Amino acid sequence: MKEIGFVEEAGLRLRAEPARDEIFKVVRRDKEMAEYDGSGPEAQRESVHRHMTNEITSLDIAAQCILEFPDAPWGLRMELARQCWDEARHIAALHRRLEEMGGYKGEFPISACEWQVTCALDDLAGRLASQNRTFEAGAMDVVGGNIREWRAIGDDATAAVLDAILADEIHHVRFANRWIKQLAAENPRVLLKVAMAVRFVSHANRTLQAEPGETTVNGKVFEDPHSRIPIVNVEDRKLAEFNDEEINEILRQAGFRSLVPEAVHA
Amino acid sequence: MSLTVNDRVRAIATFRFIEVRLMEITAAWTPTTPEMEVKVLFGRHIFDFAQHADWLGKRTFELRKPEQYSLRPVDSYVEVIDALAAEEETGKRLSALYDVFLPALENRYREYIAQTDTLLDEPSVVIIERILTDLARMRRDAGQLRTRISVAAVALPELAGRESAHSAIVAA
Numbered sequence: 001m002k003e004i005g006f007v008e009e010a011g012l013r014l015r016a017e018p019a020r021d022e023i024f025k026v027v028r029r030d031k032e033m034a035e036y037d038g039s040g041p042e043a044q045r046e047s048v049h050r051h052m053t054n055e056i057t058s059l060d061i062a063a064q065c066i067l068e069f070p071d072a073p074w075g076l077r078m079e080l081a082r083q084c085w086d087e088a089r090h091i092a093a094l095h096r097r098l099e100e101m102g103g104y105k106g107e108f109p110i111s112a113c114e115w116q117v118t119c120a121l122d123d124l125a126g127r128l129a130s131q132n133r134t135f136e137a138g139a140m141d142v143v144g145g146n147i148r149e150w151r152a153i154g155d156d157a158t159a160a161v162l163d164a165i166l167a168d169e170i171h172h173v174r175f176a177n178r179w180i181k182q183l184a185a186e187n188p189r190v191l192l193k194v195a196m197a198v199r200f201v202s203h204a205n206r207t208l209q210a211e212p213g214e215t216t217v218n219g220k221v222f223e224d225p226h227s228r229i230p231i232v233n234v235e236d237r238k239l240a241e242f243n244d245e246e247i248n249e250i251l252r253q254a255g256f257r258s259l260v261p262e263a264v265h266a
Numbered sequence: 267m268s269l270t271v272n273d274r275v276r277a278i279a280t281f282r283f284i285e286v287r288l289m290e291i292t293a294a295w296t297p298t299t300p301e302m303e304v305k306v307l308f309g310r311h312i313f314d315f316a317q318h319a320d321w322l323g324k325r326t327f328e329l330r331k332p333e334q335y336s337l338r339p340v341d342s343y344v345e346v347i348d349a350l351a352a353e354e355e356t357g358k359r360l361s362a363l364y365d366v367f368l369p370a371l372e373n374r375y376r377e378y379i380a381q382t383d384t385l386l387d388e389p390s391v392v393i394i395e396r397i398l399t400d401l402a403r404m405r406r407d408a409g410q411l412r413t414r415i416s417v418a419a420v421a422l423p424e425l426a427g428r429e430s431a432h433s434a435i436v437a438a
Contacts, residue, residue: 002298002354018297056302059309063296066289066312074323074334081289081316084296088309091302105302115297 004064006120010207015119018060023106024053028116030210034108034218039153045103047146048158052094053110054139055165059087061118061131069124076124079175086168093161100157109217117204125183125190126197132176134201136169137240143169144233166236173240229254268383275329277378278390279337280436282322284347284371285397286336289315291351292363299356303415307407314400321393328389339435346428361420364408368401370429375401 007016009028020026027033033050036043062083065072072080095105118130143166150159184190210222222228232254237247269277292308292315299305323334338344350367353359375394384391412419 001294001351004297019300021300021302056305059305060297063293063309063312066293070290074320077289078316078320081293081313084293084309085313088306091306091309095302 004119007116009116012204012207013120014116014204016116017112018057018064018115020056020110020112021105025106025109027109027111028113029208030111030222031214031216032109033111033216035216035220036218037220039149041102044155044158045098045101046108048094048098048101049103049105049108050110051143051162051165052091052098052105054114055087055090055094057112057115058131058136059084059091060112061115061127062087064115064119065124065127072124073179076175076179079179083172083175086172090165090168093165097158097161113204113208117201121197121200123190123193123197125180126193126200128176128180129194129197130201132172133180134198136176137173137237137242138230140166140169140173140236140240141230141233144236145231170236170240173237173242177241269381269387271329274382274387274390275326275331275335276337276436278322278329279326279331279335280339281375281378281394282319282326282334283336283338285315285319285322287347287351288363288367289319291347294351295359298354299359301356301415301417303411304356304360304417307411310407311404314404318397318400321396325390325393338437340432340437343432343435346425346432349425349428357417357420358422360408360412360417362422362425364405365419366422366426366429368405370426372398372401374435 004018005016007014017026034046036046062080066077066080066084069077098104098107114131114135118127118135121127121130143162147159147162147166150156150162180190180194184194209225210216212222212224214222216222232247232250234247234251237250242250289312292312296305296308296312299308320334323336326335327333339347350362353362375398379391379394382390411417
């Protein structure tokens with residue numbers, strides 16, 4: 001059976017990229033991606049294209065967890081299988097929307113960074129902490145803001161797609177929170193693995209993110225990473241069963257940019 | 267003579283083993299298959315196989331075995347499953363699963379229904395009929411996708427022959 005090995009990037013031992021259509025240009029650094037200011041047609045297509053390809057990565061990660069952890073509790077494997085179904089539908093829905101907007105797969109560079117970081121971890125609780133509790137929870141913050149932005153420019157179709165996706169993502173984060181708690185209750189060493197995973201993800205993010213002043217392939221200049229932190233989606237993080245202490249910590253890290261957890265859903 | 271309770275649970279647990287392996291095989295193929303549309307197909311079907319395994323695993327508990335109990339089939343049949351898992355090229359993966367393995371599995375499920383007492387074992391029959399409906403839909407999904415993205419079916423006579431060589435798959 002084909003196996004996916006490891007690569008070294010900037011001193012990090014990462015998982016090699018999963019297979020992608022030849023039409024995609026796969027890159028490893030933010031500065032190799034395309035990014036556009038404003039809300040013009042190209043910016044809109046790049047946003048949907050990026051989201052679509054992130055969902056491919058999420059599908060690959062959930063599937064790989066099913067493969068590599070055959071002794072995980074059956075209930076957790078069922079959740080991961082369900083996640084695969086959800087991510088597959090998200091890809092299809094975003095691809096459909098992209099084509100409606102006149103875009104096509106492979107139109108912009110893509111990254112599989114979340115896979116490379118998450119699947120470098122050797123235990124399932126760590127991967128849930130990385131992918132579901134960190135990357136997907138972070139995506140909940142981003143998407144919550146995106147839905148408002150799409151509505152603001154009158155694109156209710158894209159907003160509706162993202163709102164449906166966000167509802168699914170809440171559960172992906174929630175089941176990770178629940179299972180990490182359960183696994184840790186059964187074996188306290190799990191908490192050590194989770195802490196190591198969080199530290200690795202944080203280090204990888206700092207190492208791979210663009211520096212202020214660097215530019216994307218299309219010439220956009222990166223700002224300070226702190227100014228790129230999205231508004232925290234407090235309401236959905238609560239639904240995903242982050243506790244108040246955890247949410248307060250996230251707000252502190254985000255510089256309290258969200259003190260208005262208003263509903264964004266239709 | 268119809269199947270005994272012990273015969274039934276051994277067959278159901280064997281089917282569960284197969285459905286779990288199919289979930290794992292499609293999961294393994296997802297990151298290693300380049301085509302986005304094929305990943306989407308596998309991603310959807312991973313959960314179908316998982317649900318089948320879950321239904322069958324609930325039934326094993328009703329037949330005096332633990333919940334989610336699996337029974338490994340005869341070794342030579344496990345080798346057939348391993349051969350399926352080893353396919354690396356997208357067209358071969360699609361043909362091996364949807365043209366060879368699933369139709370054969372459907373026949374094995376139908377054979378079970380033909381052999382069991384459909385009144386006394388109705389809970390198993392209902393589960394298997396639902397699975398058969400799913401498997402037919404999954405093969406249709408694959409057929410439509412292959413037409414849409416122009417992936418030709420591949421003849422795999424050796425795999426088909428190895429599969430059909432097994433009149434029984436439940437281990438002694």
